[in-house]
Amino acid sequence: DTGVSQDPRHKITKRGQNVTFRCDPISEHNRLYWYRQTLGQGPEFLTYFQNEAQLEKSRLLSDRFSAERPKGSFSTLEIQRTEQGDSAMYLCASSPRDRYYEQYFGPGTRLTVT
Amino acid sequence: AQKVTQAQTEISVVEKEDVTLDCVYETRDTTYYLFWYKQPPSGELVFLIRRNSFDEQNEISGRYSWNFQKSTSSFNFTITASQVVDSAVYFCALTPMDSSYKLIFGSGTRLLVRP
Numbered sequence: 001d002t003g004v005s006q007d008p009r010h011k012i013t014k015r016g017q018n019v020t021f022r023c024d025p026i027s028e029h030n031r032l033y034w035y036r037q038t039l040g041q042g043p044e045f046l047t048y049f050q051n052e053a054q055l056e057k058s059r060l061l062s063d064r065f066s067a068e069r070p071k072g073s074f075s076t077l078e079i080q081r082t083e084q085g086d087s088a089m090y091l092c093a094s095s096p097r098d099r100y101y102e103q104y105f106g107p108g109t110r111l112t113v114t
Numbered sequence: 115a116q117k118v119t120q121a122q123t124e125i126s127v128v129e130k131e132d133v134t135l136d137c138v139y140e141t142r143d144t145t146y147y148l149f150w151y152k153q154p155p156s157g158e159l160v161f162l163i164r165r166n167s168f169d170e171q172n173e174i175s176g177r178y179s180w181n182f183q184k185s186t187s188s189f190n191f192t193i194t195a196s197q198v199v200d201s202a203v204y205f206c207a208l209t210p211m212d213s214s215y216k217l218i219f220g221s222g223t224r225l226l227v228r229p
Contacts, residue, residue, distance in 0.1 A: 033216065042118075042205050042219030043159070056214050089157060100215040101147050105159040 002026075004106035006092050012112045013082055020078045021109045025094030032075050033103060034067055036060065037089040049075060082113045116141045118208050120220035127196055128228050135191045135223045137206030143167075145211040148182065148189045153203045153222070162204075165189065166211075196227045 005024045013019050025032050030051050035043035046065070047057045051072040061067075064082075069075040079086055089110050093103040117140040127133045139148065150162040163173065165182050173180050177194045193200055206220045 031215075035217070040221070042207070042221050043217070044219070045216040048214060048216060056216070091159065093159075095215070101164065101209055101211075102161075103215075103217060104161075105151075107156070107158045110157070 004092055004094050004104050006090075006106040006109050008109060009107060010110045010112075012114065014114055015082060015084060017082055018078065018080045019082060019111065020076055021090055021111075022074060022076050023092030023094075023106060024074045025092070026096075026104055028096070029094035029104070030072065030097050031095045031100055032069055033093040033095070034075070034077055035091040035093065037091060037108070038087075043089075043091055046077075079111075082111075084113045087111055087113045116143070116208060116210065116218050118206050118218055118220035120206055120223050122223045123221075124224040124226070126226045126228065129198055130195050132192060132194050133196050133225065133227075135193075135204050135206075135225070137189045137191065137220060139187050139189065139206070139208045141208060141210060143210035143212070147209050147211065147215075149207040149209075149217065150180065150189075150191050151205045151207060151219075153205060155202070159205070162191075193225075196225075198227050198229055201225055201227045 007022045033048040034046040037043040049069040064080045067077045089108045091108045092106045095103045119138045146167045148165045152160045179192045181190045203222045203224045205222045207217045209215050
């Protein structure tokens with residue numbers, strides 16, 4: 001069990017550019033969650049998948065954000081036309097089928113938009 | 115509406131002191147889980163404890179203890195004989211036992227333990 005991994009760990013981009021993050025959950029975990037954490041705040045829910053289906057999206061997820069989990073394994077989160085307000089830590093978590101409340105978090109991707 | 119409030123933004127103690135981190139929550143759900151997570155400087159969230167709304171028994175794990183009181187909607191966390199390695203940001207979180215189990219976090223309490 002290698003844990004949840006996220007790539008890249010850090011990303012610096014210029015305003016207006018597109019960025020994509022990847023999350024690899026613990027194998028056989030069928031749920032995958034994305035959260036965003038801004039400086040000095042707790043993580044906030046963005047969206048979650050059960051297998052390949054995206055079941056819920058937060059209002060925080062504007063139309064510039066899109067998430068996918070095409071084969072029910074890894075997931076990607078893309079931000080188009082980044083803005084400075086997108087600067088945050090993006091956290092991914094996965095949970096097993098019979099214990100959805102048990103979320104295991106990855107190390108996060110820290111995005112800085114200049 | 116669901117909400118978690120951690121009123122203490124930052125706490126500083128000297129090593130070996132006891133410290134209590136407060137957590138107050140709001141929910142209309144009758145069934146829910148409460149959690150505490152630790153976030154060290156590396157950034158990864160580390161799970162500490164989960165309690166469900168049916169069980170108000172307090173819990174002790176080594177130097178850590180948790181006090182859950184439904185009557186006051188509180189789930190406080192005490193570290194006994196604090197150590198420098200306890201320095202981190204601590205988050206309290208809530209999830210209703212619904213279909214999503216999405217976590218609702220408080221804003222965190224930064225604990226600094228000085229040698």
